[in-house]
Amino acid sequence: xxxxxxxxxFLMDDLVEQKGYMTKEEVxxxxxxxxxxxxxxxxxxxxxxxxxxxxxxxxxVRKLNQTLNK
Amino acid sequence: xxxxxxTLTNFQCYFGEVxxxxxxxxxxxxxxxxxxKSKLYDGFYWVLYDxxxxxxxxxxxxxxxxxxxxNLVSDKAKSQCExxxxxxxxxxxxxxxxxxxxxxxxxxxxxxxxxESGTWREPSESVQSAFFKExxxxxxxxxxxxxxxxxxxxxxxxxxxxxxxxxxxxxxLIDFKKNDTLTRxxxxxxxxxxxxxxxxxxxxxxxxxxxxxxxxxxRVSSNANRNDELVSKIERLRSEIExxxxxxxxxxxxxxxxxxxxxxxxxxxxxxxRIKELSTKSTDLKVRLKETDERQNKMKxxxxxxxxxxxxxxxxxxxxVDAYAAKYDEYTRIRMRKESEQEAQKxxxxxxxxxxxxxxxxxxxIFIQQMLEKERCLVCDREAPNGTEAYQKIQELLxxxxxxxxxxxxxPVTKNDFSNELKSLYQNGLQLQGTINQADHEIKNTLGEILxxxxxxxxxxxxxxxxxxxxxxxxxxSQITSVESSLNVVAEFQSHHNAIIKYEKDLQRIEIRMExxxxxxxxxxxxxxxxxxxxxxxxMEEKVQVLADFRDIAKSTRARVFNRLxxxxxxxxxxxxxxxxxxxxxxxxxxxxxxxxxxxxxxxxLDRDGRPLSSINDSNIILIKLAVIMAIISAxxxxxxxxxxxxxxxxxxxxxxxxxxxxxxRAASEVYSQSIVISKDFYNKxxxxxxxxxxxxxxxxxxxxxEPSLSEEEQRGHRDELEIHITKLR
Numbered sequence: 001x002x003x004x005x006x007x008x009x010f011l012m013d014d015l016v017e018q019k020g021y022m023t024k025e026e027v028x029x030x031x032x033x034x035x036x037x038x039x040x041x042x043x044x045x046x047x048x049x050x051x052x053x054x055x056x057x058x059x060x061v062r063k064l065n066q067t068l069n070k
Numbered sequence: 071x072x073x074x075x076x077t078l079t080n081f082q083c084y085f086g087e088v089x090x091x092x093x094x095x096x097x098x099x100x101x102x103x104x105x106x107k108s109k110l111y112d113g114f115y116w117v118l119y120d121x122x123x124x125x126x127x128x129x130x131x132x133x134x135x136x137x138x139x140x141n142l143v144s145d146k147a148k149s150q151c152e153x154x155x156x157x158x159x160x161x162x163x164x165x166x167x168x169x170x171x172x173x174x175x176x177x178x179x180x181x182x183x184x185x186e187s188g189t190w191r192e193p194s195e196s197v198q199s200a201f202f203k204e205x206x207x208x209x210x211x212x213x214x215x216x217x218x219x220x221x222x223x224x225x226x227x228x229x230x231x232x233x234x235x236x237x238x239x240x241x242x243l244i245d246f247k248k249n250d251t252l253t254r255x256x257x258x259x260x261x262x263x264x265x266x267x268x269x270x271x272x273x274x275x276x277x278x279x280x281x282x283x284x285x286x287x288x289r290v291s292s293n294a295n296r297n298d299e300l301v302s303k304i305e306r307l308r309s310e311i312e313x314x315x316x317x318x319x320x321x322x323x324x325x326x327x328x329x330x331x332x333x334x335x336x337x338x339x340x341x342x343x344r345i346k347e348l349s350t351k352s353t354d355l356k357v358r359l360k361e362t363d364e365r366q367n368k369m370k371x372x373x374x375x376x377x378x379x380x381x382x383x384x385x386x387x388x389x390x391v392d393a394y395a396a397k398y399d400e401y402t403r404i405r406m407r408k409e410s411e412q413e414a415q416k417x418x419x420x421x422x423x424x425x426x427x428x429x430x431x432x433x434x435x436i437f438i439q440q441m442l443e444k445e446r447c448l449v450c451d452r453e454a455p456n457g458t459e460a461y462q463k464i465q466e467l468l469x470x471x472x473x474x475x476x477x478x479x480x481x482p483v484t485k486n487d488f489s490n491e492l493k494s495l496y497q498n499g500l501q502l503q504g505t506i507n508q509a510d511h512e513i514k515n516t517l518g519e520i521l522x523x524x525x526x527x528x529x530x531x532x533x534x535x536x537x538x539x540x541x542x543x544x545x546x547x548s549q550i551t552s553v554e555s556s557l558n559v560v561a562e563f564q565s566h567h568n569a570i571i572k573y574e575k576d577l578q579r580i581e582i583r584m585e586x587x588x589x590x591x592x593x594x595x596x597x598x599x600x601x602x603x604x605x606x607x608x609x610m611e612e613k614v615q616v617l618a619d620f621r622d623i624a625k626s627t628r629a630r631v632f633n634r635l636x637x638x639x640x641x642x643x644x645x646x647x648x649x650x651x652x653x654x655x656x657x658x659x660x661x662x663x664x665x666x667x668x669x670x671x672x673x674x675x676l677d678r679d680g681r682p683l684s685s686i687n688d689s690n691i692i693l694i695k696l697a698v699i700m701a702i703i704s705a706x707x708x709x710x711x712x713x714x715x716x717x718x719x720x721x722x723x724x725x726x727x728x729x730x731x732x733x734x735x736r737a738a739s740e741v742y743s744q745s746i747v748i749s750k751d752f753y754n755k756x757x758x759x760x761x762x763x764x765x766x767x768x769x770x771x772x773x774x775x776x777e778p779s780l781s782e783e784e785q786r787g788h789r790d791e792l793e794i795h796i797t798k799l800r
Contacts, residue, residue: 001261001264015622015626047271061275068613
């Protein structure tokens with residue numbers, strides 16, 4: 001699965017719309033490289049990139065926490 | 071990965087160097103029994119895993135195994151070896167990675183030496199070597215340390231069972247009795263494990279953020295003690311939820327097992343119930359038969375007794391009474407006639423006596439007799455010659471005397487007078503006639519009843535025989551070994567049914583408890599937040615919220631992807647199932663991947679109405695398994711297994727007919743980028759081969775026919791002359 005497909009897979013989940021992040025229509029238009037202010041989208045992107053890089057879970061947990069501290 | 075070739079040198083029955091070259095698509099190696107098909111499969115296995123199939127133990131054994139080492143080398147090669155010389159067996163495979171253009175050569179060899187005395191020195195280990203050739207570069211040797219990782223790249227261990235298998239292994243690949251088999255296969259062959267990674271990551275990230283948040287909340291809390299209490303309470307509730315979750319999983323597992331067992335028995339239940347019905351009927355019929363027999367015997371015994379107690383011995387004696395009555399009538403008539411005659415004589419005598427002047431016996435009879443003798447009347451002294459009237463008169467005097475005597479003593483009508491007795495007998499006879507008629511009537515009724523009972527006995531016996539026959543037929547046709555075990559099946563089915571109801575209730579109870587506890591956690595968290603004086607940094611609150619959402623979304627996405635995969639799998643499995651069975655009308659039903667309470671999935675074979683098929687034969691089960699394996703590989707186009715690894719299968723359709731073999735090859739050619747099918751099904755069947763070639767079309771790779779130099783029978787005594795000839799058809 002590509003990074004793009006993976007991100008879309010997560011964002012197409014019903015919970016994303018239910019929790020008020022974005023609609024499914026917005027998700028279809030979204031691209032991985034697009035800049036986003038949404039902390040959830042940025043968290044998902046960071047997780048996907050970290051996995052792609054081969055980071056361990058502990059490293060990624062630390063990085064995600066740090067990212068969200070901003 | 072594409073397997074370009076395999077070269078066998080003096081390997082088992084392959085004498086000299088024999089090379090098979092393969093292409094992408096469906097490659098076929100066709101051979102009869104004893105032609106070396108399984109030895110070819112052994113070649114693939116040996117070069118990668120240092121093991122070959124041991125027909126004694128029915129397992130793959132290492133080179134060092136006592137039954138293996140001597141048999142690895144061609145007997146013909148050994149027979150041509152001089153004392154002091156050696157024979158080397160070797161298998162080499164060349165594997166190509168089309169994505170990168172790399173090529174790997176893996177070789178395994180084993181050398182034995184013939185001693186001067188003619189015995190063989192057989193080392194316990196083989197030697198493996200490998201070469202790696204990158205695109206545009208020369209090949210270079212791979213170090214021993216890296217060979218193992220190379221082997222795993224060629225075919226990962228977890229993928230191997232689904233890509234390399236023999237016909238007889240198919241059954242264990244997807245074990246319907248182990249409910250997580252399908253889930254495990256999906257995990258191995260799909261990228262669902264990627265979502266497992268995100269699920270774990272999101273959970274850990276959330277827990278870390280939440281702990282940080284709790285620490286900060288305590289610091290800014292208006293009531294530190296209450297804060298601690300609430301934190302402890304949340305921890306306690308969470309551990310309680312965890313405990314309940316374990317309990318839920320256990321109950322779900324129990325429920326799944328109980329349902330599985332019930333489903334297993336479902337196929338047998340119909341037969342078991344029928345057997346039970348027939349068995350109960352047999353028991354009832356036996357009781358009725360016994361009762362009828364006893365009643366019959368009792369009635370027969372009663373006949374003997376009734377001969378005397380109820381005068382049945384007189385049966386049919388009415389004619390005697392009638393005969394006696396007739397005789398008695400005749401007797402009375404004769405007697406009356408005689409009495410009348412006597413009376414008439416008496417009257418006549420009286421008339422005679424009245425006509426005489428002289429009294430009776432005057433003269434006395436002796437004088438009358440003298441007068442008759444002298445023919446002279448002594449009274450009047452005149453002659454009375456015989457024949458004269460005078461003589462007659464004298465004679466009459468004598469007769470009168472006799473008549474008089476008779477009158478005084480009348481003669482009896484018969485010599486002995488039994489009139490009274492005979493009359494009594496007659497009267498008794500009249501009375502007995504009624505009794506005899508009654509006895510006749512009773513005997514007739516009793517015999518009628520006995521005949522009825524006999525007919526009933528025969529009828530019950532015939533019904534019992536037919537029932538027993540049907541019982542035997544049902545037992546023989548079913549998977550149930552005996553009548554007793556059918557009763558167990560029914561009882562077991564009921565017990566599993568009851569267990570299912572119990573586990574469902576348990577699950578419901580646990581889930582309600584979990585919801586309650588989760589609600590408590592939520593309320594406690596709210597109270598905890600209310601204690602904060604608002605000084606917890608906003609970013610920290612947001613972080614917890616975002617990571618909680620990430621956790622929920624990752625979990626939900628994983629479940630959604632998995633369910634979608636299952637749907638795809640089901641659709642793909644049915645596609646392959648129909649493809650493989652298209653020409654076979656005996657195969658019915660469709661595959662349903664049924665979710666179990668413990669979230670695992672099990673393949674089921676359902677009929678058109680969605681009911682489980684009860685009579686599935688072995689071939690059908692294996693086809694379902696093959697279809698599911700193919701579906702796992704084909705469901706996702708990006709599946710690494712389908713893209714990168716070749717299918718190698720030895721006699722996958724050995725249990726099936728020609729149509730199945732075509733169906734399997736056709737489906738394999740569509741699913742796997744490369745498949746090497748070793749099969750007997752197409753041997754000496756040019757029509758079937760042509761049909762396959764037409765149907766598979768462009769996806770057909772190489773086709774070989776392998777034939778031994780000796781027949782299977784000849785091989786027994788002349789292994790040292792055996793070699794395998796290969797012919798490339800395509």
